[in-house]
Amino acid sequence: MGNNKNNKKVIKMKTPFESNNFVHTKKIRVILLVTLIILAILIVRIGYIQFIQGTELREMAYNQQTINQIISPKRGNIYDSNGKALAISAQVDTITINPAKIVKGNDEETTKLKETVAKGLSEIFELDYNEVLEKVSSKSQVETIIKKVEREKVEKLKTWMSDNDISIGINIDEDSKRYYPYESVASNVIGFCGGDNQGLSGIESKWDSVLTGTPGKIVSSKGSDQQEIPNAEETYISAENGSDLTLTIDLNIQTIVEKYLKKAVDNNNCKKGGNVIVMNPKNGDIMAMACYPNYNLNSPYTPNDAAYNSLSAEEKSEYLYKMWSNKSVAETYEPGSVFKIITSAVALEENITTTDKAGDFYCKGYEEFADSSQDQPVKIKCWRDYNPHGSQDLRHALMNSCNPAFMQLGKRIGASTLYKYYDAFGLFNSTNSGLYGEQSSIFQDLSSVGPVELATMSFGQRLNVTPLQMITAVACIANDGVLMKPRIVKQVTNTDTGTVSELPSTEVRQVISKQTAENVKSIMESVVSPEGTGRHAAVDGYSIGGKTGTSEPISTKQEEGYVASYVAISPVEDTQVVLLLTLYDPPKNNHQGGQLAGPVVSQMLSEILPYLNVPSDNDKTSASSNNLIIVPDVRNKTVAEAKKVLESAGFKTKVYIKGDENNLLVVNQTPKPGAYLSKNSIIIINSEDNNITTSVAVPNLIGMSASQATETLKAKNLNINIEGTGIVISQEYDKDEQVPEGTIIKVNLKQKLTDAH
Numbered sequence: 001m002g003n004n005k006n007n008k009k010v011i012k013m014k015t016p017f018e019s020n021n022f023v024h025t026k027k028i029r030v031i032l033l034v035t036l037i038i039l040a041i042l043i044v045r046i047g048y049i050q051f052i053q054g055t056e057l058r059e060m061a062y063n064q065q066t067i068n069q070i071i072s073p074k075r076g077n078i079y080d081s082n083g084k085a086l087a088i089s090a091q092v093d094t095i096t097i098n099p100a101k102i103v104k105g106n107d108e109e110t111t112k113l114k115e116t117v118a119k120g121l122s123e124i125f126e127l128d129y130n131e132v133l134e135k136v137s138s139k140s141q142v143e144t145i146i147k148k149v150e151r152e153k154v155e156k157l158k159t160w161m162s163d164n165d166i167s168i169g170i171n172i173d174e175d176s177k178r179y180y181p182y183e184s185v186a187s188n189v190i191g192f193c194g195g196d197n198q199g200l201s202g203i204e205s206k207w208d209s210v211l212t213g214t215p216g217k218i219v220s221s222k223g224s225d226q227q228e229i230p231n232a233e234e235t236y237i238s239a240e241n242g243s244d245l246t247l248t249i250d251l252n253i254q255t256i257v258e259k260y261l262k263k264a265v266d267n268n269n270c271k272k273g274g275n276v277i278v279m280n281p282k283n284g285d286i287m288a289m290a291c292y293p294n295y296n297l298n299s300p301y302t303p304n305d306a307a308y309n310s311l312s313a314e315e316k317s318e319y320l321y322k323m324w325s326n327k328s329v330a331e332t333y334e335p336g337s338v339f340k341i342i343t344s345a346v347a348l349e350e351n352i353t354t355t356d357k358a359g360d361f362y363c364k365g366y367e368e369f370a371d372s373s374q375d376q377p378v379k380i381k382c383w384r385d386y387n388p389h390g391s392q393d394l395r396h397a398l399m400n401s402c403n404p405a406f407m408q409l410g411k412r413i414g415a416s417t418l419y420k421y422y423d424a425f426g427l428f429n430s431t432n433s434g435l436y437g438e439q440s441s442i443f444q445d446l447s448s449v450g451p452v453e454l455a456t457m458s459f460g461q462r463l464n465v466t467p468l469q470m471i472t473a474v475a476c477i478a479n480d481g482v483l484m485k486p487r488i489v490k491q492v493t494n495t496d497t498g499t500v501s502e503l504p505s506t507e508v509r510q511v512i513s514k515q516t517a518e519n520v521k522s523i524m525e526s527v528v529s530p531e532g533t534g535r536h537a538a539v540d541g542y543s544i545g546g547k548t549g550t551s552e553p554i555s556t557k558q559e560e561g562y563v564a565s566y567v568a569i570s571p572v573e574d575t576q577v578v579l580l581l582t583l584y585d586p587p588k589n590n591h592q593g594g595q596l597a598g599p600v601v602s603q604m605l606s607e608i609l610p611y612l613n614v615p616s617d618n619d620k621t622s623a624s625s626n627n628l629i630i631v632p633d634v635r636n637k638t639v640a641e642a643k644k645v646l647e648s649a650g651f652k653t654k655v656y657i658k659g660d661e662n663n664l665l666v667v668n669q670t671p672k673p674g675a676y677l678s679k680n681s682i683i684i685i686n687s688e689d690n691n692i693t694t695s696v697a698v699p700n701l702i703g704m705s706a707s708q709a710t711e712t713l714k715a716k717n718l719n720i721n722i723e724g725t726g727i728v729i730s731q732e733y734d735k736d737e738q739v740p741e742g743t744i745i746k747v748n749l750k751q752k753l754t755d756a757h
Helices: 002-008 025-052 054-065 107-124 129-136 151-163 202-206 208-212 251-267 306-310 313-324 336-349 394-399 403-413 415-424 451-458 467-478 514-527 555-560 598-611 617-626 639-649 706-714
Strands: 066-071 085-097 143-149 170-179 216-221 235-237 244-247 274-280 285-292 361-363 366-369 378-381 390-392 482-484 489-493 500-502 507-510 545-551 563-570 577-584 652-656 666-670 682-687 695-697 719-724 727-731 738-740 744-750
Touching (some): 107 129, 107 151, 129 143, 143 151, 251 274, 274 467, 336 467, 336 545, 366 403, 378 403, 394 403, 403 415, 415 451, 467 482, 467 563, 545 598, 577 598, 706 719
Parallel strands (some): 652 682, 719 744
Antiparallel strands (some): 085 170, 216 235, 361 390, 482 507
16 A cells, blocks of 8 residues: 555656756767867868978068078179289169168158158259159168169268268168170170179170179078167178189280271171181180170160161060170071181091192082982082183182082082081080080081082081181191180189189090191191282281181072181191181172181281281391390289380380389280380380370371481380381371370381482
8 A cells, every 4th residue: 555655656757858967979979070170180280380381481480580681792803814804893882771760759850851861862863852752751671772873972972961960771781883894895705794793695694603602691680570689699691702704815816806897897888797706726715706796895785776776675675685696606607618628628638639639620610410309400600600710739729719629529528428527526516615605506417418418518508607616627727636625714713712723725636637737727828828819818927827708698598698708827837826707798799708808817917916926927037137126025014023124125114103113013015015126115014003095196207217217206205117228218107197105117218319310
């Protein structure tokens, strides 16, 4: 009974039990899963930040916490072979401002100060006031006002800052500006730099990594306000200055060839200009390399033709690149008959002919060749088809520049043998001279060389080489058959340590025998004889070997014009100089290499050879008969040493200097070394600090005796070269013509005739 009573108190529930004090198991699983996913994402993100972005973020943090002040290295100088500066870096400054530091008491005073600063900067540096004010008022940390400021204006700025009691906010940072003392001389070789001192053309570009150096920096700390923390530790990393380059170019020879090249192009109306290379065959040194028209290195974007202004933007850009390019290496040309020297060398080396085998060739005015592309045989004429050369040996074939003879010779040699020697002479590859923009040759594939191609190739047409490739091959013959690699840089000087690294001359290979080379030089000398086509390049007193070149455009490209050229070697027996002159697009009525280029080569060599102290047969004879004294070379000696050497030799001296004779070097002397003068003649010396030329008017010497003419010239610090006896009947320079002090005036004397009785 009792149990039933208790059971009656039990209440049965019809709905499920729910409680807020417990979490459903399913929800727990979801929450746990979400938590794990979030945790995994965080781990991945942390790993990504740590390992992937770590370096970048550390760098960003470093940049936010540090101030890096770049220390610009000084760009290396460029010198000629005698130590004359061709490119130097003058000290200039860059003016920057910190707008946030140009402040004063209140906003009104700050605005007034900024206006004052903008006005001062714009007036000193001749800038637009509104543009400067915009920079002074900007929110930037640093604004550049002007770059490459000359020292004179920097001093004005310093005075202005002092007068206006401004000491912060305007920064004067040391910088450098590229400067070229000789302006347009060797411009296409040297090249120029951009505003950031990076080489953009020529040696400046090709050797930029050597000249530039490595920037340094000063590292200091800054706070969250981006301002430098006072007294914080600084790290100083010094700049490594660029190295100096010494070129093989000789400024004196460069000046000589540029003078005559300009005259040749202008006087003969060569529409596409010209170029000339002078090389030492013994070591491959390029002693001079010039193009004309050239340009001023200090203003390289100034065109040398008024027609520039009428060009489109694209044409202007193309024009400038053309103006800057170095034709000697950047453009190819058809060498024409100059190439006959190579054909001759191959034939002699292969024993296909000899220099003087009579009747070996016959010129009837033309040669005919079968051509599969044409129905009729191709007739290739001799330049003198109106009066054929007839029977000839190799010497006379080269003297006459006879095309048929060389076509016959090419056929005997064969294309494969010719190509073997072309390769050996370096004509298939760039010379790797170290010059900017150097290109290589254009030859047909050997497999496509047929009878016509072989014929034209034998006398230098329908193939293209650079002038540097051509002169290098000729220099190989002049150097006893040994090919040398052309060299333009001979020395690199570390300006920080003073260490000098020589870039040695490089012998490539022996291409032909010494005997073959001597034979080729012998027939080249015959070319310059009075009977040869190259006679106009003769220089009195010197042995000259040469070859003319005239190439004509193909019928479909008449606009390219003719190319007149001349290559010369001297002296023939022991060659010191090889010179190649090329003139582009001369007039049709005057385009022959011998007549057009030959006289110019003669003018160049008549000054280059005495300058190099190459003995002249005339000088030797004249000196021995007249007791003349040779002028020694005193350049690069101190002024004191030079005076002692000259006076000991029997000369008088006149010196232009500003400073101590024991410290200053002689950079120029008149007359040049190698000239022959009588005792007590005067030598003018110029030092590096005062390289000026003082001119005097030549007096009228006609009718004077030798002694009278000598004394008259001596009074004007001029020297005399006497030929003959009696009274002066002619003089080299006209009356009142201006010449430099020390110049040698050549006079001709003749006995005065009396009436017969």
